[in-house]
Amino acid sequence: MRRLLLRKPLLVHKRSEFGHHSTLLPYFGSNGVETHRQIIPRNLTEIIQLVLDVGTDVNAATERYGAVTQQLLC
Numbered sequence: 586m587r588r589l590l591l592r593k594p595l596l597v598h599k600r601s602e603f604g605h606h607s608t609l610l611p612y613f614g615s616n617g618v619e620t621h622r623q624i625i626p627r628n629l630t631e632i633i634q635l636v637l638d639v640g641t642d643v644n645a646a647t648e649r650y651g652a653v654t655q656q657l658l659c
Contacts, residue, residue, distance in 0.1 A: 586632055590639045597641035607647040609636050 590596060600606040613633050626632060637643070 594639045605648045610641045
C-alpha cells in the first residue's frame with residue numbers, strides 16, 4: 586500500500602464506483618464492521634495513517650447507509 590500510494594498519491598481522492606462513492610478512508614475506517622466479509626489487517630492503524638499522510642480529504646462526503654455523511658476525524 587505504501588509503495589502504491591507513494592507512486593499514485595491521487596488514489597486517496599478516487600471514489601468508488603459503487604453507490605456510496607466512498608474514498609479509501611471510509612473503507613479502512615469501517616473495516617471490521619461486517620466481520621463475516623472483512624478481515625482486519627494487523628497494521629490497520631498504519632494504513633490509515635499513511636492515507637492521512639498522503640493527503641486524503643478527511644471531510645469527504647460519502648453516501649452510506651441511505652444518507653450522505655462526512656468523515657469527521659478529530
